[in-house]
Amino acid sequence: xxxxxxxTSNLTVAYAQPDGSEAVVVSRFDVTLTPxxxxxxxxxxxxxxxxxxxxxxxxxxxxxxxxxxQSLLEGVDLLxxxxxxxxxxxxxxxxxxxxxxxxxxNPARRIGDQIGEALHHxxxxxxxxxxxxxxxxxxxxxxxxxxxLLSRYPHQFSGGQQQRLAIALALACExxxxxxxxxxxxxxxxxxxxxSKLLRRLVDDRNLAMLYVSHDLAMLSGIADKLIVMYAGExxxxxxxxxxxxxxxxxxxxALLDAVPDPAGGRHPQGIPGSPPxxxxxxxxxxxxxxxxxxxACTRESVALAEVDDRRVRCIRAVELRGALRRAPNxxxxxxxxxxxxxxxxxxxxxxCYYRNKAGSVKVVDSVALTVERGEIVGVVGESGSxxxxxxxxxxxxxxxxxGSVVFRSEQQPVRAxxxxxxxxxGIQLVFQNPHSxxxxxxxxxxxxxxxxxxxGMVKRGGERDLARQLLESxxxxxxxxDRYPGALSGGQKQRVAIARAFSTNPALLLCDEITxxxxxxxxxxxxxxxxxxxTEHGTAVIFVSHDLAVVRAICxxxxxxxxxxxxxxxxxxxxxxxxxxxxxxxxxxxIPAPPGSESG
Numbered sequence: 369x370x371x372x373x374x375x376t377s378n379l380t381v382a383y384a385q386p387d388g389s390e391a392v393v394v395s396r397f398d399v400t401l402t403p404x405x406x407x408x409x410x411x412x413x414x415x416x417x418x419x420x421x422x423x424x425x426x427x428x429x430x431x432x433x434x435x436x437x438q439s440l441l442e443g444v445d446l447l448x449x450x451x452x453x454x455x456x457x458x459x460x461x462x463x464x465x466x467x468x469x470x471x472x473x474n475p476a477r478r479i480g481d482q483i484g485e486a487l488h489h490x491x492x493x494x495x496x497x498x499x500x501x502x503x504x505x506x507x508x509x510x511x512x513x514x515x516x517l518l519s520r521y522p523h524q525f526s527g528g529q530q531q532r533l534a535i536a537l538a539l540a541c542e543x544x545x546x547x548x549x550x551x552x553x554x555x556x557x558x559x560x561x562x563x564s565k566l567l568r569r570l571v572d573d574r575n576l577a578m579l580y581v582s583h584d585l586a587m588l589s590g591i592a593d594k595l596i597v598m599y600a601g602e603x604x605x606x607x608x609x610x611x612x613x614x615x616x617x618x619x620x621x622x623a624l625l626d627a628v629p630d631p632a633g634g635r636h637p638q639g640i641p642g643s644p645p646x647x648x649x650x651x652x653x654x655x656x657x658x659x660x661x662x663x664x665a666c667t668r669e670s671v672a673l674a675e676v677d678d679r680r681v682r683c684i685r686a687v688e689l690r691g692a693l694r695r696a697p698n699x700x701x702x703x704x705x706x707x708x709x710x711x712x713x714x715x716x717x718x719x720x721c722y723y724r725n726k727a728g729s730v731k732v733v734d735s736v737a738l739t740v741e742r743g744e745i746v747g748v749v750g751e752s753g754s755x756x757x758x759x760x761x762x763x764x765x766x767x768x769x770x771x772g773s774v775v776f777r778s779e780q781q782p783v784r785a786x787x788x789x790x791x792x793x794x795g796i797q798l799v800f801q802n803p804h805s806x807x808x809x810x811x812x813x814x815x816x817x818x819x820x821x822x823x824x825g826m827v828k829r830g831g832e833r834d835l836a837r838q839l840l841e842s843x844x845x846x847x848x849x850x851d852r853y854p855g856a857l858s859g860g861q862k863q864r865v866a867i868a869r870a871f872s873t874n875p876a877l878l879l880c881d882e883i884t885x886x887x888x889x890x891x892x893x894x895x896x897x898x899x900x901x902x903x904t905e906h907g908t909a910v911i912f913v914s915h916d917l918a919v920v921r922a923i924c925x926x927x928x929x930x931x932x933x934x935x936x937x938x939x940x941x942x943x944x945x946x947x948x949x950x951x952x953x954x955x956x957x958x959x960i961p962a963p964p965g966s967e968s969g
Contacts, residue, residue: 373545374424377439379434380397396603398603405593417581425441545579557751589963593609599654602648617676653683713776716739724769740877755933776792797877804854917957
């Protein structure tokens with residue numbers, strides 16, 4: 369394409385396996401990036417998106433090997449350059465922004481020093497000129513009072529501010545190509561909307577060529593010009609975003625759209641059964657085992673990427689299915705929790721939480737009053753820093769600086785968990801946001817799941833494996849995972865194991881703290897369905913914390929909106945969406961990206 373700054377073609381990448389073999393994880397990947405244009409790369413976790421994006425920049429991922437292809441950056445093939453030459457191009461010509469903004473910033477160095485180092489390395493700029501450029505960069509990414517911020521360390525910024533700092537660092541040397549890997553995953557919806565708007569402005573103002581990796585099609589619809597959908601290491605559909613995203617021709621693209629929560633409430637997210645294969649299949653369509661449109665021919669030979677009308681698509685039934693792959697029809701049933709009456713399980717009475725700092729005590733949760741009934745699923749929403757997670761920790765007895773009361777099963781609970789009865793401890797279980805850090809890497813799945821029940825005296829010696837099998841089955845995981853360690857599990861599998869662990873004590877109350885924020889949309893839909901199903905089957909009440917009102921609306925009948933530790937509004941989810949009273953609630957709703965082709969899109 370004329371004017372392209374990065375042209376990657378026929379890129380094939382494999383990873384070394386423990387047995388000495390190689391597994392092909394990206395096959396014949398193509399992408400063309402043009403100044404002023406955003407190309408979105410979408411798909412589930414494990415589909416090869418990040419590997420394709422990083423490899424296209426010439427980066428050698430540990431244990432990976434590039435088997436074929438070329439990637440031309442302004443005519444220079446990055447795939448065949450030595451590392452020293454690549455380092456001269458990285459940052460100066462092409463920049464990469466990882467998912468974890470905090471991880472891309474050095475925690476031991478001030479922000480000004482980090483940006484200044486990049487400017488000195490590539491341009492030789494120092495002194496006052498460097499400081500002036502640093503302040504201009506921070507101002508360009510929307511950070512006020514940049515002169516004050518340059519002397520701060522990364523931990524002194526919020527998550528959204530850290531993401532803006534990471535963008536400023538990536539743009540410091542004025543690259544022509546910017547590759548972003550899930551840059552807004554885990555951020556609250558208002559911050560996500562701000563970052564997406566900022567990136568679109570930077571592309572337009574600086575004439576950047578951008579490759580934007582994400583699983584979130586709703587968010588991508590507001591920023592991307594073109595869309596590439598990957599599955600099992602292959603491009604399965606690509607074209608102009610509004611054509612591919614609004615009128616998909618591949619069943620997998622359609623299934624991804626069906627997995628996105630619709631803020632209009634017209635339908636509920638639907639997970640995709642099964643999971644992507646570990647390597648690129650060579651003798652069949654990789655999506656066939658999960659596809660409701662598959663026919664015998666799909667399982668007998670690989671499928672080529674073909675030009676069909678206005679796009680490229682890898683499906684033998686593409687023409688036949690065109691126009692039929694709209695969002696799946698709503699069957700009229702609801703996964704939303706029904707309200708249970710007359711059986712109060714939890715009551716919070718003027719609950720406040722505090723943190724101590726050098727200046728004294730700071731109130732972070734202010735006089736929350738809440739009643740939760742048996743079997744009810746209650747949503748708590750708000751931006752980062754609104755006090756949602758602290759509220760859950762106080763209910764679970766994990767936050768010590770508390771005033772007010774937590775009444776569980778008609779008994780006021782001590783502030784600290786270690787002072788509570790065994791019955792209360794087993795009756796309230798907390799599932800944390802990050803399953804990677806909440807699971808002990810030295811414990812097998814079997815040990816992880818059964819430990820709470822064993823400590824609570826709820827399982828006899830010798831009965832652990834049977835209990836673990838039942839719990840894994842309840843969260844739709846195979847018993848073959850029992851003897852594996854967390855490092856051998858995907859993010860979605862780890863979160864399911866964490867949920868299984870929580871249900872091992874048959875809790876009356878489950879506290880879910882942003883448990884889907886880092887998961888792809890298909891796994892998120894499956895987790896939402898799973899929580900609803902388990903709550904219904906066990907009569908378990910759930911407090912579901914999330915920054916995403918669309919996610920909360922998918923499973924909750926009632927919700928609280930929190931800001932700066934204060935409950936700003938409370939009511940049914942339908943009422944909050946259709947007639948929000950508080951300006952902050954309206955702001956949250958306005959920030960939710962609508963999926964392409966949805967009732968709210």
